[in-house]
Amino acid sequence: MFRRSFPKCEVKGSYTPVxxxxxxxxxxxxQKCSTCSNLFEGECLRGLDKIERLLRLDYNHCGVNGSSEPxxxxxxxxxxxxxxxxxxxxxxxxxxxxxxxxCNKEHEIWKxxxxxxxxxxxxxxxxxxxxxxxxxxxxxxLGPAIITKDxxxxxxxxxxxxAMKLYRKLNNIPTIIEAIDxxxxxxxxxxxx
Numbered sequence: 001m002f003r004r005s006f007p008k009c010e011v012k013g014s015y016t017p018v019x020x021x022x023x024x025x026x027x028x029x030x031q032k033c034s035t036c037s038n039l040f041e042g043e044c045l046r047g048l049d050k051i052e053r054l055l056r057l058d059y060n061h062c063g064v065n066g067s068s069e070p071x072x073x074x075x076x077x078x079x080x081x082x083x084x085x086x087x088x089x090x091x092x093x094x095x096x097x098x099x100x101x102x103c104n105k106e107h108e109i110w111k112x113x114x115x116x117x118x119x120x121x122x123x124x125x126x127x128x129x130x131x132x133x134x135x136x137x138x139x140x141x142l143g144p145a146i147i148t149k150d151x152x153x154x155x156x157x158x159x160x161x162x163a164m165k166l167y168r169k170l171n172n173i174p175t176i177i178e179a180i181d182x183x184x185x186x187x188x189x190x191x192x193x
Contacts, residue, residue, distance in 0.1 A: 003053075005055065007047045007128070009046060011032055011058070012032070025111075027109075027113040039057075040054060043056065050130070052132050061120070064118070069122055070082035070122070084119055102114045126153060128152075129152070131189075146170040155186055
């Protein structure tokens with residue numbers, strides 16, 4: 001889940017809730033986000049060039065104390081899903097088909113734009129990069145590719161063959177030809193980091 005939260009927002013400002021709506025969604029977002037050029041449909045464009053997905057807004061500390069070290073909460077297709085350790089047993093941790101895991105604290109205020117999980121001072125110890133899978137024959141965007149720490153470390157260590165095999169397994173890609181461009185894009189993003 002932390003892939004939707006990093007890089008962290010560096011914009012300073014007020015976290016006071018400001019009424020916000022988009023399409024059929026209504027609720028509130030932090031005031032600092034309401035005037036930010038990175039706001040897009042209730043999510044954030046920061047890091048879009050490296051991650052290739054929208055990120056969650058910054059709601060600041062949730063007020064619940066505890067460790068924010070990542071703790072595996074679920075395994076999905078050989079890919080572990082992590083939440084902050086303090087969230088695992090928290091009554092505010094919720095899951096939906098749209099948002100996956102999120103914080104439901106102060107739901108009456110934020111409504112359709114719920115709080116992101118509070119990662120505190122923790123941050124990933126490897127660069128986060130991402131790409132979107134595309135069906136080249138039908139020109140269809142298939143969503144974000146699954147990129148794991150193991151895959152990134154293989155690429156950083158120039159173990160391209162092992163990285164290619166892992167990437168294909170994680171993303172169910174039948175031929176190596178289909179994966180070559182994706183691995184090249186990931187490598188280029190890591191070189192820029």
